[in-house]
Amino acid sequence: MFVLKGILRAESQEKALLYLLLRGAGYGKAIAEFYGIPTNPVQKQLARLEEDGVVVSQLIGKVRNYELNPRYPFMEPLKALLKAAVAAYPPELRNRLLVQRTRPRQAGKPLVAVREAEGKGGEKDKGE
Numbered sequence: 100m101f102v103l104k105g106i107l108r109a110e111s112q113e114k115a116l117l118y119l120l121l122r123g124a125g126y127g128k129a130i131a132e133f134y135g136i137p138t139n140p141v142q143k144q145l146a147r148l149e150e151d152g153v154v155v156s157q158l159i160g161k162v163r164n165y166e167l168n169p170r171y172p173f174m175e176p177l178k179a180l181l182k183a184a185v186a187a188y189p190p191e192l193r194n195r196l197l198v199q200r201t202r203p204r205q206a207g208k209p210l211v212a213v214r215e216a217e218g219k220g221g222e223k224d225k226g227e
Contacts, residue, residue, distance in 0.1 A: 109140065109144060111136060111140040112144040112147070114130065114134050115130050115148070115165075116148070116153075116154075116181055117184065117188075117196065118130045118133060118134075118196065119166055119167050120178060120181045120185075121185070121196045124165065125164070126163060126164050126165065127141045127145055127163070127165075128141075128142075130145075133195075133196075145165050149165070152168055152170075153168055153171050153177070154166060154167055155167075155168045
């Protein structure tokens, strides 16, 4: 889904910016795997965005990690535009972008239904 067609250079650029906005940071391969697209276009767009000053990167080991550049002069309008674009995305994709698992679930831990967690304001079940 390419919501900002005509404003941004490529769909991979939109996807990379949305990922960085909602996740805070990321690297090319992780972004490409998240969307199920080839890594090369994402890495090229990230390099272009860095060259233009929209994102900044840091080398962590062998991995180049990117994040939005807080010093970019048009960062607030860009964020507003990206947030408006997120609203046009399907709810399933928005939820996947917002939920970030950093480690595996504990062995034997019971799954909590989403509706139960939402209905209780995010409180833990007494069974946990």
